[in-house]
Amino acid sequence: MATAEHRSSQTSPADLPPNVITLPQTAQLEALYTIIRDKDTKRGDFIFYTDRIIRLLVEEGLNHLPVVPKSVVTPTGETYDGVGFKGRICGVSILRAGEAMEAGLREVCRSVRIGKILIQRDEETAEAKLFYSKLPDDIANRYVLLLDPMLATGGSAIKAVEVLQQAGVPEERIIFINLVAAPEGIHAFCSKHPTTRVITGWIDRGLNDKAYIIPGLGDFGERRYTC
Numbered sequence: 455m456a457t458a459e460h461r462s463s464q465t466s467p468a469d470l471p472p473n474v475i476t477l478p479q480t481a482q483l484e485a486l487y488t489i490i491r492d493k494d495t496k497r498g499d500f501i502f503y504t505d506r507i508i509r510l511l512v513e514e515g516l517n518h519l520p521v522v523p524k525s526v527v528t529p530t531g532e533t534y535d536g537v538g539f540k541g542r543i544c545g546v547s548i549l550r551a552g553e554a555m556e557a558g559l560r561e562v563c564r565s566v567r568i569g570k571i572l573i574q575r576d577e578e579t580a581e582a583k584l585f586y587s588k589l590p591d592d593i594a595n596r597y598v599l600l601l602d603p604m605l606a607t608g609g610s611a612i613k614a615v616e617v618l619q620q621a622g623v624p625e626e627r628i629i630f631i632n633l634v635a636a637p638e639g640i641h642a643f644c645s646k647h648p649t650t651r652v653i654t655g656w657i658d659r660g661l662n663d664k665a666y667i668i669p670g671l672g673d674f675g676e677r678r679y680t681c
């Protein structure tokens with residue numbers, strides 16, 4: 455019978471750059487992934503189960519924020535010496551698929567500010583090109599949870615971190631959260647941004663010749679937004 459930690463994903467932690475963190479590869483997590491990978495899963499279930507995984511990812515992302523000592527007085531009149539978050543955060547979604555992760559962040563961080571970045575492939579140069587960005591004006595003073603569900607070649611995520619750096623956010627203050635990653639994307643991203651933490655739910659085998667992650671789950675945006 456399969457139990458927690460029952461299987462590891464294709465890329466073992468030993469092969470991973472030190473800034474990459476995967477969710478614990480439990481049987482429950484794999485069951486959620488099996489549902490969302492199934493081509494016959496209906497849109498409603500796809501949304502429900504991807505939301506469950508996104509919630510786990512956001513919680514894990516928050517585990518990597520620094521804390522400072524904080525003391526409070528409890529209703530018993532005793533002092534409790536605990537901790538509080540050190541800085542403020544915001545979310546930035548990479549359009550359009552990343553928008554699907556915004557609700558998961560809002561569920562956990564009430565009234566969190568969220569920016570957006572649109573990056574597309576330049577057909578002439580084949581490079582990731584920035585088309586649009588709207589970021590909170592004080593983003594340089596915040597920790598950023600960067601949201602994009604699929605890390606394939608890494609081109610968009612690498613460009614998004616550059617956009618954030620230009621807005622004054624040091625790369626070590628960015629936490630990149632994604633559902634499924636290809637080893638190619640992980641290595642490309644981490645060689646450019648070695649101090650940005652990458653929180654991923656599952657690392658797949660690789661990419662096909664159309665740059666889709668395999669086995670993957672297909673086109674995330676299509677499955678999430680198209681009936």
Ligand code: URA
Nearest residue numbers: 604666667672673674
């Ligand atoms: N984007 C997707 O939606 N799916 C992939 O497999 C890769 C990128």
